[in-house]
Amino acid sequence: MAFTSWGCTMSEFFGALMQYNFLQLALITGLLASVACGIVGTYVVVRRITYIAGGISHCVLGGMGAARYLQVVHGFAWAHPMYGALVAALAAAIIIGLVSLRAKEREDTVIGALWAVGMAAGVLFISKTPGYGEDLMGYLFGNILMVSSHDIKLLIGLDAAVVAAGLLFFKQLQAVCFDEEFARLRGLNVEFYYLLLLCLTAATVVLLITVVGIIMVIALLTLPVAIAGFFARRLWQMMMLAIAISMVFTALGLGLSYGPDLPAGSTIVILAGAAYLATVIALGVAKIRPGKRPKAIVPED
Amino acid sequence: MNSTMKQEPPVCMHDVSFSYDVDPVLDRVDLCLKEQSFVSIIGPNGGGKTTLLKLMLGILKPTSGSVRIFGRTPREARKLIGYMPQNAQFDPHFPISVMDVVLMGRLGSKTCHGGRYCAEDRTIARRVLGEVELLPLAGRSFSSLSGGQRQRVLLARALACEPRILMLDEPTANLDQAVGTRLFDLLKRLNERLTILLVSHDVGFVTRYVDRVLCVNRGVLEHSVHDLSGDIMSHLYGDDVLAVKHGVHKLGVHHE
Known part of the structure; x- marks a missing residue:
């Protein structure tokens, strides 16, 4: 029963997909976001900075709200909420990153504060913007069906930048995630790569917010990676697997x-x-069930 | 590598003091190590062993005094040092292969740039994995290895830096005696071409292999391992701690 109704739903979707441009754009957005999500999400999970990603994503509301306010109330047509989101996310990433590097003991306090202040600023801006209810819901819970062809160009650019940086600095980011002290002793600028990682996280968060919204970003950033983590033995395998899993989730969803x-x-x-x-x-x-999986520990030879 | 550097000692500390806040952890340390020596830093917990090692690595900066590695500052000499940290600090679920870990030793090498390790890096990584007798496990997941194997992988990573001095932090921590012995046999072989400096809490064990010890308890005193006596040990650890005795001990040498 359930299976046939799923089948019906999916075939109805495929029919509509052929027909409607907005569905095609939504699917492209989901697949694009999945690529960045698999690569950057993997770094985030193995470096254990999920809570930083959470802080960054909630700050985004401030940026989106401010941009929308400027657009609607002051008529700045260029102030697209996605630019606001990107600016806010990058600013939050840099602030949290610098605090985390310079004053480790205050890190969680600062993240918590930015988290709330970013949201509060967003709510204030949006409440002063006509027609705010719809905007707010879209920002918080995602509006993938509202992606325009202008948005998609932005998303492609952002995605390309994130993926290129994530792959171009693979060995450095891997080393910083695995053993920061050793990487530093090999002359790597560990602080730079840490900030780069947070900025990549910020950009990925902006991509994912289009798909699932601010509140649920962390789920999509970490769950596909967590599933991939059960099977992957190497970092790049984890990335590829997470990309595939994330693509399945977004398309199927x-x-x-x-x-x-x-x-x-x-x-x-x-x-x-x-x-x-x-x-x-x-x-x-x-x-x-015994004998189903090979023993994990190799005996001393 | 010019000729003057060849003659510079691997490690020289002059009048080095260090404190995290007010109380000095290390107080006016003077020491110099000879090329190709095999040295262990020993001393009680909290006595400053790891601090001493971190000063040499340049992770910590001395409050006063100077540290020189082959005549250079630790920062300038980074590429000459192969560092092996304690195994305990790693995330056991990190998805990484043995080869990937060893390749990290090639970071910062001038030959290859970009986000991938190049063929030369891989050749060197395979060579050092062969040296620690783990080449067949190159593709294995790091987290699936035993404690002794992991230590040898971390040693291979330090060797992949092509260092002139190896610095190891508690290399035998959490290893049983037989596995530890095997690791030290390997270090002894490497000592034929490298200076080796390690931190250890297991005095009785390391003195069978090393030729000098640095006794650290706020101050640092250097001894030949042959001079290591019960007097020195009780001075270092306090009277209630007995030195582990074995063949190389000669009693009667007095502490300065």
Whole structure:
């Protein structure tokens, strides 16, 4: 039963996909975001800076709100909310990064403060902007179906920059994530690469916010990577796997949400959460049954 | 590598003091190590062993005094040092292969740039993995190895730097005796071409291999391992701690 209704939903989606430009743009957005998400999300997870990514993403509301305010109230047509988001995310990344490097003991306080202040600023700006209710919901929970062809150009540029930087500095970022002290002793500018990683995280957060919104960004940034982490033995394998998993989630979530008119972002996140849980349970079961998995520890030869 | 550098000692500290806040951890340390020596830093916990090593690595800066590695500042001499940290600090779930870990020793090498390691880096990594007898495990996941194997991978990474001095922090921590012995046999072989300096809490064990010890307890005193006596040990660790005795001990040499 459930299977056939899924099938119907998906075939309805494919039919609509051929027909409607906005669905094509939404799918492209999801797939693009998945690439950045798999690469940068992997660094974020192995370096254990998920809470920093959380801080950055919530600050974004301030930037989006300010841009929208300027656009609607003051008529600055160029002040696209996505520029506001990018500026706010990068500013938050740099501030958190510098605090984390210079005053480690205040890091969590600063992240918490920025988190709340960024959101508060966003809410203030939006409340002074006509028609704010719709905007606010879109920013918080995603509006992938509203992506315009102008947006997509921006997203492609951002995605290309993030992916290029993430791959161009692969060995340096890998070393900084695995053993920062050793990397520093090899003459690497560890502070630079740490800030670069946070800026890449900021850009990826902006990409993902288009898909699932501010509140749910962390789920999409970390869940595909966490699932990939169960199977990958090397960092680049984790990235490739996470990209693939994330693409499946976004495409499937979009397809499943279209027919019953569900919010796409929430559907994607629920899918990701369910898949993570299913993986944990499946691996747990496999572990309990003896002889199913090779022993992890190699005996001393 | 010019000729003057060849003659400079691997490590020289002159009147070095260090404190994290008010109380000095190290007080007016003077020492010089000879090329190709095999030296262990020993002393009680909190006595400043790791601090001494970090000063030599340039991770910490002395409050006063000077540290020279082959006649240069630790920062300038970074490329000449192969560093092996304690194993305990690594995230056990980090997805990385043995080869990837060893390749990190090639970071900052002038031959290859960009985000990937080049063929020359890989050749060197394979060579040093062969040296620690782990080449067959190059593709294995680092987290799947035993403690002793991991230590040898970290040693290979330090060797991949093509260093002139190896600095190791507690290389035998959490290893059983047989595995530790094997690691030290390997270090002894490497000592034929490299200066080796290590921190250890296991005095009885290391004195079988090293030829000099640096006794650290706020101050630093250098001894030949043959002079290491019960007197020195009790001075260092306090009277209630007995030195582990074995063949090389000669009693009766007095502490300055």
